[in-house]
Amino acid sequence: MKHTPELIVMLTHNDVTVPDATAVFARCxxxxxxxxxxxxxxLPFAEMQALFAQMKACGKTTCLEVVAYTEPECLRGAEMAAACGCDILMGTVYSDAVHAYCRAHGLRYMPFVGQISGRPSILHGTPAGMICEAEGYLAKGVDGIDLLGYRYTGDAAALNRAFIAAVHAPICLAGSVNSFARLDEIKAAGAAYFTIGSAFFAHAFGGDIADQQHRLRLYGGPACLSVGTPRPMFPVYLPSTMKSWPCWATKAFCLTLTTRLSTTATIPRPRWMRCSAISTA
Incomplete structure (x- = not known):
């Protein structure tokens, strides 16, 4: 089922929360x-609770992603999410006990599918098997699926396309979203959500995390972004040959242009330059 992909910012690196996560969030x-x-x-549990409370106070929807493979570990993760007041529990190997706990405590539940091992996680299995597994979980009432698509040992892009087309529920593509090429694939596949964590801390999309989020918005959405009170429109003259450029070149030009101008400017542009959306709103 196709959606407009929405970013979930993960304050993690190599599947572990970064030690300065509170300070990073305060800046962003x-x-x-x-x-x-x-x-x-x-993070210490008390710091986790405080950080999630700060996120909620800023109007954010909160997610705890639990990388655990036994039922007792997964249940502990669900208990942590509930105690932190999270909105969504992502990850865990599905179990009826974890699902029942989430329902009893008002948590949305998006479990993993496939055969998962290690930390950072690696995904094994077949697309057909994962689709069947997801359909079984959805029949039991889970809220979506956490698919480690780019951690797959096979053809990740093919898995993502097939899985999202076949599974009629919100799908989050989690892990190793670390390039504009993969963002293009996510848009084309139509995932409901995608996570970025390690790639932000590796500066895969630019400078600090706030700047990288802005660049993602420019790349995936309009060629200009209005923030705050818009300034009067002014003309920007574009190359006459631009209409014949390949898509990647047009996007790169627009991204360079708009990052050089004030982010509060409104830039008039022809309809053919509009790109399909990735939402960070």
Whole structure:
């Protein structure tokens, strides 16, 4: 089922919450990303609770992604999510006990599918098997699926396309979204959500995390972004040959142009330059 993909910012690196996650969020809390989260490992529990409370106070929807493979570990992760007041529990190997706990405590539940191992996680299995597994979980009432598509040991792009086309529920593509090429694939596949964590801390999309979110918005959405009170429109003269450029070149030109101009400017542009959306709003 196709959606307009929405970013979930994960304050994690290599599947562990970064130690300065609270400070990072404080620097980025003004951005338009609505979904924020981190992992169950890396911070003291009291600090996790305080950070999730700060996110909620800023109007964010909160996610705890639990990388655990036994039922007792998965249940502990669900208990942590509930105690932190999270909105969504992502990850865990599905179990009826975890699902029942989430329903009893008002948590949306998006479990993993496939055969998962390690940390950072690696995904094994077949697309057909994962689709069948997801359909079984959805029949039991889960709220969506956390698919580690780019951690797959096979053809990741083919898995993502087939899985999203076949599974009629919100799908989050989680892990190793670290290039504009993969963003293009996510848009084409139509995932409901995608996570970025390690790639932000590796500066895969630019400078600090707030700047990278802005660049993602420019790349995936309009060629200009209005923030705050818009300034009067002014002309920007574009190359006459631009209409014949390949898509990647047009996007790169627009991204360079708009990052050189004030982000509060409104830039008139022809309809053919509009790109399909990735939402960070």
């Amino acid at each position: 809390q003004h951005t338009r990303a609505r979904y924020w989260g981190f992992k169950e490992e890396g």
